[in-house]
Amino acid sequence: MSLKKIHEDQPKEFKFNSENLKKIDEILKKYPKKNKKSAVMPLLYLAQRQNDNWIPLAAMKYIANYLSIPYISVYEVATFYTMYNLAPVGKHFIQVCTTTPCLIRGADKIVKLCKEKISPHENEISKQGNCSWMEVECLGACVSAPMVQINDDYYEDLDEKSTKEILESLIKGKPLKPGSYRGRKNTAPEKKLNTNGENHA
Ligand code: FES
Known part of the structure; x- marks a missing residue:
């Protein structure tokens, strides 16, 4: 897995829009005033949503000022968690889980396909301009290994054929479901059996 890349071309300014400022008011109500720094994670998430799915340094500074905490306290959170993107990602952003359960069920083949179809390196926008990919740690769907997250959705129980179809659909701008x-339905056992060995609806 590559280190997180900070984008070289940074915007000088960042401000939350009015809709997000209202959301922040609601978020801050969840924390005692003296602990408002705990809101750093949801505020980073909002900044990412507002800024095309990546967080510029100006947004980290803005959040630090907003929460009256040191800039480094925001920076260290943003650079630690893989769910925060610190450089632009594709419109279709593919996160490939390569932790052990996914890896032993073929995640390496998914990575190989991403390299072939999207870009040779992680965190690089595809030549078609609409996709990027990266490896991530367990996404909590090990029962459906191997799997990937694309934007907000999980694509599960993959193999080479299905992954190829999914990636090609993204490149064409017509993502599959x-x-x-x-x-499988809701990660229930295959062959329509439940954990008691009975048929489920
Ligand atoms: S190991 Fe891939 S989702 Fe848990």
Whole structure:
């Protein structure tokens, strides 16, 4: 997994829009006034949403001022967690889980396909201009390994064929549906059996 890349071309300014300022008011109500620094994670998330799915340094400074905390306290959170993007990502952003359960069920083949179809390196925008990918740690869907997250959705129970179809659909700008690619419903056992060995609806 590559180190997080800070984008070289940084905007000079960042301000939350009025809609997000209202959301921040609501978020801050969840914390005692003396602990408002705890809101750093949801504020970073809002900044990312507002700024095309990546967080500029100006947004970290803005959040630090807003919460009256040192800039480094925001920077260290933003650079630690993989869910915060510090450089532009593709409109279709593919996060490939390569932790052990996904890896032993073929995540390495998904990475290989991403390199072939999207870009040779992680965190690089595809030549078509609409996709990027990166490896991440466990996304909590090990029961559906191997899997990827694309924007907000999980694509599960993948193999080479389904991954290829999904990636090609993204490149064409017509993403296939998320969910299980072995037709499982809510990660229930295959062959329509529940954990008691009975058929489920
Ligand atoms: S190991 Fe891939 S989702 Fe947990």
